[in-house]
Amino acid sequence: MTKIILYSVLWVCSLAMVLLVAGFIGWRFGWPELPACLYPLAGRIMLSAFLLLLLLGCGLFLQALYRELAVYFRWDAVALRRVAMLQRLQYDARQRVLLERTQIHYLYELKRQRLLAADNKKHSRALFEAVSAELRQSVEPDSFKSLQKHLKQHRSQVNPRAMLALRERALCRSSIAG
Amino acid sequence: MSVFNRWLSGALGLWRGKRDENLRWHLARQPDVAALRQARVLAEQALVAELKKQARQLAHELAMGETRHGNELAMLKIQCKQDLKDYQQYLQSLDKLKLSLRENFAHLPEAVAFTIHHHAKQLLNRMWDEQDPEEKLKVEMQLLQFMTAVHEDSVGSLNADKPVSLPQKTLAFIDNGV
Numbered sequence: 470m471t472k473i474i475l476y477s478v479l480w481v482c483s484l485a486m487v488l489l490v491a492g493f494i495g496w497r498f499g500w501p502e503l504p505a506c507l508y509p510l511a512g513r514i515m516l517s518a519f520l521l522l523l524l525l526g527c528g529l530f531l532q533a534l535y536r537e538l539a540v541y542f543r544w545d546a547v548a549l550r551r552v553a554m555l556q557r558l559q560y561d562a563r564q565r566v567l568l569e570r571t572q573i574h575y576l577y578e579l580k581r582q583r584l585l586a587a588d589n590k591k592h593s594r595a596l597f598e599a600v601s602a603e604l605r606q607s608v609e610p611d612s613f614k615s616l617q618k619h620l621k622q623h624r625s626q627v628n629p630r631a632m633l634a635l636r637e638r639a640l641c642r643s644s645i646a647g
Numbered sequence: 648m649s650v651f652n653r654w655l656s657g658a659l660g661l662w663r664g665k666r667d668e669n670l671r672w673h674l675a676r677q678p679d680v681a682a683l684r685q686a687r688v689l690a691e692q693a694l695v696a697e698l699k700k701q702a703r704q705l706a707h708e709l710a711m712g713e714t715r716h717g718n719e720l721a722m723l724k725i726q727c728k729q730d731l732k733d734y735q736q737y738l739q740s741l742d743k744l745k746l747s748l749r750e751n752f753a754h755l756p757e758a759v760a761f762t763i764h765h766h767a768k769q770l771l772n773r774m775w776d777e778q779d780p781e782e783k784l785k786v787e788m789q790l791l792q793f794m795t796a797v798h799e800d801s802v803g804s805l806n807a808d809k810p811v812s813l814p815q816k817t818l819a820f821i822d823n824g825v
Contacts, residue, residue, distance in 0.1 A: 584735055585738075
């Protein structure tokens with residue numbers, strides 16, 4: 470069918486070209502009525518050939534569309550797509566579970582670290598109070614102020630080791646001096 | 648004219664002969680073609696049936712997996728919550744340990760009480776973070792021994808005639824770097 474239409478288009482184009490040539494020859498031989506009659510006719514015939522070609526293109530496009538749709542909605546294609554979708558869903562579910570496990574572990578670890586930080590802070594504060602009271606009695610007021618400043622700094626950094634080291638240094642110094 | 652007629656009828660005869668031959672060829676192969684077409688339809692139906700069966704199986708597995716994963720995640724959440732509670736209780740018991748040290752050793756410096764508590768907490772965190780079960784058990788045993796030493800010191804201090812200034816066993820435990 471496509472071949473027939475294509476040949477028809479070629480024939481119509483050829484006819485239009487023949488008419489154009491005939492019109493041209495008529496003009497050369499001094500018959501101006503001939504081109505005046507043939508040229509518009511050749512133009513319309515050429516246009517109809519292109520229209521036919523356009524119709525052929527549309528027809529082919531619709532045919533291809535129909536074929537693709539028919540293939541897409543075939544039973545085996547639908548079943549295959551469903552299997553692929555279920556496999557994908559299964560894979561996604563596995564990945565989601567892994568991520569959720571990681572999330573639960575992360576949240577648990579976060580809560581534990583918060584508990585630990587709060588506990589560290591509480592004991593650091595208690596240590597600060599105790600060391601501060603101890604130093605107030607052991608060192609002179611002038612040096613106590615500077616020591617307490619350092620102690621506060623260590624307390625805000627939650628660094629009990631530094632507080633203990635400071636206490637040890639201050640007590641050693643005061644025992645040497647005293 | 649008769650020559651043309653003869654030539655035309657010869658050509659038409661040849662064309663008809665070829666058409667007849669073509670038709671006979673098609674008729675001869677008709678059963679094979681029909682059998683092949685039938686086999687193709689049957690194969691397609693078998694494929695669709697197989698795919699549908701696979702899809703049903705996958706859907707079933709997916710539903711089972713969803714339920715299993717939901718249960719696993721719920722169990723994990725409960726386990727994490729319990730772990731967090733255990734950790735909190737451990738921290739509270741370490742606080743109580745520190746308090747009992749203070750009560751039983753009246754002149755115990757806060758720095759020493761803090762160091763003992765800090766050591767116990769470090770052991771606890773090591774135990775908690777350890778991934779290897781054997782190592783975890785080992786650290787847990789160390790923590791137990793450490794707490795036992797503290798308890799023995801407290802009991803010793805209560806039973807002693809003279810007031811004891813320091814928990815010797817506990818400090819020896821820390822000194823040994825256990």
